Each structure stands twice: as structure tokens, then as C-alpha cells.
Amino acid sequence: MSMIEVKELELGYENRTILKNLSFSVNEGEYLCIVGENGSGKSTLMKTLLGLQKPVGGEIILGDGLRKNEIGYLPQQTIVQKDFPASVREIVLSGCQARCGLRPFYNREEKQLAEKNMERMGITKYAKRCYRDLSGGQQQRVLLARALCATRKILLLDEPVSGLDPVVTAEMYELIESLNKEGITIIMISHDISAAVCYASHILHIGKKIFFGTREEYMRSDTGKLFITREESAEDV
């Protein structure tokens, strides 16, 4: 059984439908990249998968014993976060939230988990620093460490490299790939198609035409060819 199975999903806000007839599935250990133009509904799809909003139609089935509090999420950055007074350690710890239930304070195990994930992301030396004083790449590592505190199984990432310079972007992709190799399932939104075809095992392309399949199938498909060449010519300009 798949970890997440999506059947005939229809997405939208209030009465406006953005996307219809979406079906795909994600198995354990896979690396799914969601691509598509701006405004095509990628973030909306991710929020629907996370249960932050209701689907207009269709269904999402969580399988393999995946519970809702076992999902790690890296949201697209919001303005509120940018001027928030919070130390790196406070933020990473807040990823353990779901484990606490009603217990008011974090226990030792959770604190160790937070330390371990800061270590893993190479941000231990910033533990006491303020989040808003860090660079974009460091901030993303903090949020990734937080997401890792919430899950051992699956990470959903919404444009994790937007606004980062090429070197940091490459580092970020390496980091995500290494997590995938450790066995964590990845679902990542990106409009960087070249990275998608480089790292992902599966591609979901949404837009006027919907494509879902493995990376190889995508590169052979019409949608894929069209998008890849368009991307390349855009980069040449």
C-alpha cells in the first residue's frame, strides 16, 4: 500500500476550483517533485495534502500507518515569521509539538531530538541566535530541522530554495537528497525543473495538462519536453 494515495482530487478555494482530476500516489522512500507554473496550485495541493484545507472533491488516503502528526512540513516563508523574535533552538524545539499532546513542556528526549537535528543541519552554532538575523539559507536549515523533529517518515517542502543563491541552493538540494537516502520520503514543490529532473524519482506536473510518472517517463513525455526546453531557452536569454 502507498504512503499517500490521491484519487480524483479536486482543489480550490471556497467555490473556485483550481485543479481537477488529480490522481497520484507516493510510496515509502520516494522523492516526488511537484512542478508547474506560478499560480497553478502547487501550494494549494500541499496544504490540502496536509489537511490545512478541505478538498473540493475526491479523496486523500494516508496509508502505511502514517498518522497526521508524523508529517514534517516546510512552508513557503510568510511575512510574520520574518520579524519574529525567536531563537533557533526555540523554533527547532517547536517541531516536537505534536509529540507532546497536552503536556505543557518538552521532555529530555524531545530536547535531545532537537539538538540532534540541529547538528544534522549544521546549525548548532546558531542555537542561541535570533532567527531573523540569519541568512536565507540558514533560516531554511532551521525550518528543515524543525520539520525533522516532527517526522521520521515524510517531509513536505514548499519551494525550499526560493530566494537562495546558487551555492546555497545546491547545498540545500544535497541536504534534502541525503535525507531521502536515509529513508525519508520527500514531496517537494519546485519551479526549478532542472533540479527536479536531477534529484526526484517521480514528477507531478500540474497545470493545464497534468502529468504524473517517474522522472524518466517525464523526460520522454510531451509535457516534460515542452517544459524542459522552455526552461532552458529561458535560461539562455
Next chain:
Amino acid sequence: MFDKLWEYLQFPFVRYALIVGILIALCSSLLGVTLVLKRFSFIGDGLSHVAFGAMAIASVANLTNQMIIVMPITVISAVLLLRTGQNSRIKGDAAIAMISVGALAFGYLLMNIFSTSSNLSGDVCSTLFGSTSMLTLRLSDVIVCAVISFIVIGVFLFFYNKIFAVTFDESFASAVGTRTKSYNLLLAIIIAVVIVTAMKLVGSLMISALIIFPALSAMRLFRSFKAVTVFSVILSVVCAVVGMVISILAGTPVGSTIVAVDVAAFLLCTVSGAVVSAVK
């Protein structure tokens, strides 16, 4: 000067006023950070006007215990305002403006038509700007205020980590299974309770100042949520005490003196924050 202060402290009502003032300052500053960062401050403002309207109803009805009416009305409004505020920002803002101005007008009208008091403008003025009733507190008022404060502080401490998570990143919190809706509701209710309690001290027009200034000041100087929260509580209590002492000695109105001290502290923190970051 100290002699004079000492002399005043011999009166129980002065001691009651100080205790209540400290408790209120403590509670109201706890939620300041959350209020500012969650863009909830507009709710705080709207609620204080609603509380004024409710107060008008209570005083027209000649209730001895006005809290019985004011508290439920304000709490219910907090819940309703939170709902509208979440649907869409612009519509929510308009709704809040309507409710708060409406409540203000309605409250004044009620007091004008039905009031039996000979000093109407005095009544209105003290509801809006805080009143001398601070100096007519009885022991039972002090006890009620202490109980409310301990509940607020207890709830805040118990849910501290949740409040942090929900304030910092609501969608993450909700994605990993935190019940953000319930916590938002809880926050709205605490805000309403704090506002109603704080009305005694500074009046309904200046409550937002009492809630927001200490948090803004602390954010100029500190960079972790814990440090900001702790410092804003300390600052708020210090400002309240200083303000009350000044007002006792100089005979100025309590509420506005406290808010003036808060503003001064904010300016001080802004300057020292700027100096510190320039030195770095």
C-alpha cells in the same frame, strides 16, 4: 517624597490599588507579543470598545457587579471577531471597525438616555480613560482580580509552548497536528478577560497601549521569545508601579500616567536598541 509615599501606603486603598495595578500590568503584558505578531492587535482594540458598550449597559441596569454582564459580552465578541477576522482580512477589519465604533456610540447613547447620575460626562470619561475607582477598591475586588490574574498566568504558562508554536507559524503547527483553532479561541478568550480586567486600571481607550507597548519595547532589545516575554512582563510591572506612584504623588490621572510611562520606556528601549546594534 518617600515620607509622603510612606504616608499614603498606610491607607489600605492605596495598597489595594498598587496590588491590582501590578497584577493587571503583569497579565496584560503576557499576551502582548502574541497580539502584536499575530496581527491580533486590531481585535484588542475592537474588544475594548465592546467592553465600553457593555459597561454602559451594566451601569444603566444599575448592577452592583458589572462584571456579570461585561465579561460574557466581551468574551462572546472576541470569539465572533476572531471568526470574521480569519475569513478574510479586509472584511474582518471592516467588521471590527463597525462593531467597535457601533459599541462606542451605542454605549454613550445608552448612558445619555438612561443615566440617573448627575455627573454623566464624568462617568463616561472614567469608563473611557480609567477612573478614580482604582482608589475605591474593596478587598473583594482585589481578590477577584487576583483570582483572574492567576488563572490567566496559569493558562499562559501551561500553554506557553503551544502559544509559541501557534504564533510563530500557524500552518506548520496545524500541519503537524496541533489544534490551532482551539488555541486561537483560547487566546481570544484570554485577551477578552484581560481587557475587561484591565479596564479598571486604564479605561477602555488605553488598554491596547498597556498590552502592546511593553511587548514592542522588549522586541527592540531582545531576540528570543522567552526573553521578550519575560522582559515585557517586568517592564510592564515596573512602568505600572512608577506610573501609579507618580499619579499618587502628583495627583495625575492613573491610566494616562501609566501609559505615558510606557511610552517613555518604549522610546528609551528604541534608543538603546539602536545604540546596541550600532555598537555591534
